[in-house]
Amino acid sequence: MRRWSCAVLVLASVLQVSSSACAALGDDAAAIATDQAHMQASLRVWHQANYAVHELLAPSGITLRQFVGDGGKVFAVSWSGGWRPNLRDVMGAYYDRFIAGTRGRRATRGVARIELPGMIVVMGGHQRAFFGHVYLTDLAPAGFAPEEIR
């Protein structure tokens, strides 16, 4: 395992295009345990009114938080650490949509807020210090405020 997020499983997820064993956006939260094992991460879970936060803290100092709604699906992922996670793992089936929607230049350089149909991605930082999050507006629980992605 060389990537801090489930890279070993990426090939399978790419070839099968079916849901990855990683707990990517829209996936079942049960896959988080797989992530934890592959990242050799500690797992902390806390509950809010209508969702749960699964926080994985890897030895590399990278933090990955997966937000799970009452239906058991991951509706948001946030990250912070020295490097950006493998976005294909984080976004799962939504990755291709993200790439298609972000080709070309943007008004800001150095930070990014990308609004796509049903999906919002924000990224910032610089080399050796990246952070960001992605969430699915349609899967988020009613009343969920993006400010809650911490």
Next chain:
Amino acid sequence: MTTKPLFPATVLSVLCACGGGGGTQQPEACIPVDLPTATDPNAMGAVVDSGPECVGHTNGLFTSVTLCEPGTSTCQTIDHLLIDTGSVGVRVLESELALVLPAVTSTSGRALAECTHFVDGSSWGPVRTADVILGGEFAVSLPIQVIGEGSYTLPANCTGTPINDFKTLAANGILGVGVHLQDCGADCAQPTSSILNPGLYYECSSAQTCAVASVPVAQQVAHPVAAFPFDNNGTIIQLPSVPADGALSVSGLLMFGIGTQPNNGLGVATVLAVNGQGFFTTTFPIGGTGYTSYLDSGSNGLFFLDAATANLKQCTGGVKEFYCPTSTAKLGATLSSSSGASTTIVFSVANPSTLSSEAFAFGNLAGPMPGFPLNPSAPGFDWGLPFFFGRTIYTAIENQSTPAGAGPYVAF
């Protein structure tokens, strides 16, 4: 200079360069600006202009770099590399490169390539060796990155929006002059089996076959200035102020060394130590809350907090990633470091509609930090290029000694 909305010309010209094959909209004013001449060998000209081929950059700081095939006088000067204190290393587009540069190879003899993370995406391409000349200084046999997908197929795990060609980079390369010695460091030297290895470097056995590699720091893409024989402990960016409605272009200097020559002393500059991530603290407003923050010449605005916390109105429409105060806001903040040093600054945030549509340099362009408030380790302030106007800003490289102690630090 006429005062017209910023939207149609500059910011929107950037937006119009987005994919979809629509006609690229040239800025109204497109005048190539010559780099100013620097007389001292440890200095070179830097310019904020419309970018290469009048691509229409807002707050892009550029200079020219001369690359040579190692040990030869076969050289090429490439213009419009973005000067970026938020990254480290020389990177040029393969489409601009006419030289034949030797590959940097892995311990098993395979050619190295890199997937370099930037905020906006990732740049892929081989690691090559070049002699690099900046002004009157030179770095011999420096590992650099050649950006492009022409040599090796982009790996599936090099994720993020591809920034691999002129259209997406909108510059001919990047001159990364941040606080680190290499772009990755010890993590990329970890075994590939280690989860500490972030998988940025690859070794390629064929044009189609690249696998994540463990790369010693000596083979990684490195800070060119740290490789100089002299004046190698840091850089200085010196830019004049710009008028309130912006400037068509701005000419300044990129200098090498801190306290090593008569022209590069720290003087009365405040030295702010930064941590391993390049962070110090910004307190906003003065006497208010402290936030993690950083300087980054590669960011084209002052990006901080959110509209509610900053008490600024956010723009709508094509410039919604910026702040739109009703009238120019005069704000104050205190920048401080763990060493106890601090300095208070004032800055302005203008409504983009009051800025010149013909300008490319703005000292008062600002917007929210996307995603703020995030977790406590995420920054609240990105002091981008507007902060550099009217200042002399020092960036000291990690572990290099200076009259104010060893880097990393920033000073101004």
